[in-house]
Amino acid sequence: MALKIKAKEATAIINSLSGGVVPRIGVQHITVGRKLEIEAFTTALDDVKNGHSMVKFWIGDFGSGKSFMLHLLNTVATKQKFVVANADFTPDNRLYSNDGKAVALYSAIMDNVAIQTKPEGGALPTLLDKWIEQVVAKTAQLNNIPVTEIRSEKYFNLIQGNIMQTVNEVTETGGFDFGVVVIKYYEGYIKNDEYLRRSALKWLKGEYRTKTEARQDLGVREIINDLNYYDMLKNFGRLFVSMGYSGFMINLDEAINLYKISTANMRAKNYEKILTIFNDCFQGKVSNLFINFAGTKDFLENERRGLFSYDALKTRLETNKFETAEHRDLAQPVIKLVPLNHNEIFVLLKKLKEIFDTNYSININISEGDIHLFMEEMFNKPGADEFLTPREVIRDFLNILSILRQNPQADKASLISDIEISDERPEESILDSIEEL
Structure with missing residues (x-):
């Protein structure tokens, strides 16, 4: 059965794993065990x-x-x-x-x-815009104001009051300044004032380093700092829940x-x-x-x-x-986390081969027998039991596929036999192991 995967996910998986890091999207396609x-x-x-x-x-x-x-x-x-x-x-x-x-x-x-619609991060502005739209729509409904008119400046104070009321309901520590900044964000949103909107976002993300700068830009007395950041995370959690x-x-x-x-x-x-x-x-x-x-x-x-x-x-x-x-x-x-067993790694490598082929619109000449041969070579090398990791197995496998894609005439058996195992553990882990001895 052919793997159903988006081109963007396939590219993210191959590029990330080839570099030894976890892809931000598409991980469900390579999950085993x-x-x-x-x-x-x-x-x-x-x-x-x-x-x-x-x-x-x-x-x-x-x-x-x-x-x-x-x-x-x-x-x-x-x-x-x-x-x-x-x-x-x-x-x-x-x-x-x-x-x-x-x-x-x-x-x-x-x-x-x-x-879900922004899985790679950077979704805070999207969430704030969505929440503000919810408050605006609710304000229009409660006051029988047509949706086409609610954004008029004459209703700004009404919406401002509802934003602050909602913020007060979902925040505990730091709620007042949090509310003032969200109102500033709304003001920038409605008036298309990008500087004000960016300044409010900067405050909400904890990027102001001095109270003076925040007061000049936003008129607030406090900033998010080492002592209150956890309260702000809890505030955001309640805000997200209030949004649905x-x-x-x-x-x-x-x-x-x-x-x-x-x-x-x-x-x-x-x-x-x-x-x-x-x-x-x-x-x-x-x-x-x-x-x-x-x-x-x-x-x-x-x-x-x-x-x-x-x-x-x-x-x-x-x-x-x-x-x-x-x-x-x-x-x-x-x-x-229990290490993947050999059967699970075999299934994973089969999936990666299919994703690699999909990404490059190619069919690399690697059979299930070749994958078994690759695994035998990897796991039978001296030192494999001590420090071979799934990360290194995956990266070496993708590196061989990459060579074969660009050099179809290459001898895959020779590539597999040339595999070497190295200790990729951080220096501190090695030192800890030595200390335990």
């Missing part, structure tokens, strides 16, 4: 739709598919009418700081807001960068922020919010630098003691 995880996630989504909140930790070795899993979660969630956002922890992006690194994470989140969306899901990848924070006190402050988010979600202090963290086993279990170094988190995140390889508990906060 994650049926149980997706079923558990879908059940959790239903709970969040019904007003609960959730935190999940997706734990796996380097290259085991954590980032892929988060992108797959996005696809599932947007189909169920969630607003989603992805951001990576980096040395300059974290949950707690006093020098702008926390608000930098917030800005990255808001920059990557996505919905199911909830707000935030995916935070590369959590190993919290583990790498050199100062013990700063690491603890970041872990304390995770604890706050965890408690808020599971104690019902916030609704319709789903936050996913992706990290390595060290990030979770290392008792010197990982989450388990923080006792309050360790007690919440320890694995169900009755769980076994055969009987897994996918309802617990921590989900450990």
